[in-house]
Amino acid sequence: MLYRLRRKISGTTVFMWIIGLGILAMVVVGSAQTLASGRYPSDQWLVLTIYGVAQGSVYALIALGYTMVYGILRMINFAHSEVFMSGPFIGYYVATALDEAGFLDRQPVIGLGIVLLAAMATSTTIAVLLERIAYRPLRRAPRLVPLITAIGASFFLQYTFRGLFGSGVKGYPEIDQLKGYWLIPGTQFGVLKTQGVVIVAAVIMLVGLYLFVQRTKTGKSLQAVSEDKDIAALMGIDVDRAIVITFIIGGALAGAAGVLYALLFRQVNFFMGFFPGIKAFTAAVLGGIGNVVGAMLGGLFLGIAESLFPNLVLDGLGIPAPYQLKDALAFILLVVVLIFRPTGILGERLAAKKA
């Protein structure tokens, strides 16, 4: 019987390995051809990489929300993309009001801080409400039930925002001080100021979160709850409180990520959460879901991969307009990771600890 089982497994595994090797071959051939053709100067790769890092750090911030909620509730908070969208959406109204008063250009740091706070407050409120209304009653329901609820909540939020604020794309005001480049000393190479700010802000928040989770008592209680809810409760940890805190942190980070995203792309609309949300989830899976550091690394990796791959791989394969396939690439990466390494890059440590 074992023999028969092995034979069956190998049938599908072989198929999967063929897919995997095919993809790998495409990546290698594509990059080799692009690099050999020398179509892009090295400067351009650097520009793309920095853009990727900026975008990736936004993904990392969103991914933390997915990964922490998954770690603690074992559910994919599908509505997290709407938590992410709601922050900059409300932030937009604050930002335009500040901009019209001229405050945003006079005091960009304080102004941005206010926008950031408004966005984080909105996202946090929505995340907490979601948990309270939609997820808490279902904590012991069969697995699919909370997921379907989350999908429903996601669409409800999206289209409620559309109904409340209209379906048009809203342009974020531009801050005078953030126009142009910072030249890297000693080179002729400049970094877009907005990208620089996004990277710095994201790194500060990521480090802050890491220290919070690792060093503080509350952070440790979160870890304990995600390890084992029942035993954590026996140790005197208020599980409900820990879950609410998780949603608060996830919401606040998503709101902040939303403002950074709006700084990069300077626009918001009701559907903006979907793709970043899926990509951030991909990042969380990439890093091993449930793993905080993994989500950060996964986000950065995905951001860089996304900005480099269309030019590096697809161009080399002779696919026209490779940029159109950027979003598909993230999905392909997600599918490949889940198939070949469902535990993610850093997932093993977590799995080993659990065993």
Add this chain to the structure above:
Amino acid sequence: MRAQSRTPWSNTVRTGLLGGVAALLLSLVGLIEASAQRAIITGVLSMGHTLLLLIYVWAAQQAVRRLAADGERQPSRLETLTHGALAGLLISAVLAALVLLGQVINLRAVFINASPALFDLLTLKLGTWLGGGVLLVVGVVLGLLVASLSFIPSQFRKPLVLGLAAIPVVSVLASALFAIRGLSLLGALILLVLVAAASYLWDLKKGAVRERMNNLTPTGQRTTRWLRWLLPAVIVLLLPLLGKYPSEVLDNVGLYILMGLGLNIVVGFAGLLDLGYVAFFALGAYTMGVLTSPEIQWAGARLTFWEALPFSVLVATISGILLGIPVLGMRGDYLAIVTLGFGEIIRLVALSDWLKPYIGGSNGITRIPKAVVGPIELATPQTLYYLIILGCLVVAFVTIRVKDSRLGRAWMAVREDEDVAQAMGIDLVRTKLLAFATGAAFSGLSGAIFASKLTSIYPHSFHLLVSINVLCLIIVGGMGSIPGVIVGSLALVGLPELLREFSEYRLMMYGAALVFMMLNRPEGLMPEARRKLELHEAEGGAGE
């Protein structure tokens, strides 16, 4: 004593405020204003007002029921009335506050739907102060009316409620189907009386009719049973006589029933949450397009609809298996995301310039021929309807036959517990792949008919939202239940198409419906018996 009497009050306040928030939300997203265009009773009641009315009824009813359920003693009539009135008042208070705020600051700068028209609707065009006052009074009166309903003996209450409910239902159906602008006041009253009388009489005579049925001879019973099937069948066959537009709507409903029955096998029977279901729909449609459209040169001789149909289904089935293999080992929520990814990959690839020479990119494929039966070209929605009905019948027949077969039972075993199912000797790989393949085949069939119905297909038609629509309808209808799929399609696809003003809010309501169903009635409107048992068993288990 104090602590005891506080709970009912806070309950009522909560219910009232909740109703207020719901009313506020409906107003601010523009639903009330949009649906005010449609009259329920001409000149008296618009649909916008009806929606608000429903919120009042719900809140007051909820407050009264909670009061009766929570208290240890029967609440007095005065208490019931005050609680109902309070709930109504609170809703009105929230709305009045909105109107007042709208006068003070320009809400429209943020909430695009906070328009003067909305305020006119809420204040009944009486101006801010008078209208606000009237709004509060109306709230109290409505609360009192609903609360006093509970004093009417139940044999009269039910006919009355049914009669009242029939007015908006009939009016909406009539105005959507026959371009009538709402019922007249007299018509509404007649309808109320008729429905109430019918319901009252039925309640009186129900027992007698049942008894007569049971006393019939066996042949008589058999004929009545036949009649019971024959009547709906005749009605279904005659539906296209309603005209072109209703047939169009029914065609869409039918296509969703096809997809719903397919996804029902994957999600409802086998418990594999597939969010990329639209991929197979797209593949079916694109195969039909590529094989039949004269625009496509690279795919050999042009086929007719009937020749291409098997290929559509075949391509969808094979891709169902191919996409199923990689996800075999995945658990519920990972599976959902990966399948979602598959669906989006297919759409994005179809949209890109890469495959443009073959499948048209964002220009799609046009000039797909219609299906031809003998001398008749199925060009009108009315004729196409019969093709779709035929498809639905075939698919429903297959589903019903498979459901209780060895395979169907294996699916349900996998749904309940994979490990135990495997231990029982069920081949997981084969069972899961068959579920994916069957579901994909149905979806491909639906896609093929869709392509020939529209004669042109674009990647935009295959958005993720289609998958979500199908998922919604099987969940609202009841996962795993075949009548549920039909009811779900009628409710979620048919109704919004009939009520055009709702189409913009469709997804908002779908989302709300999903959350609401999962929280309150996870088994759906027309539950499958076994599933209902399971879900409530789980609830009972959790409660202990």
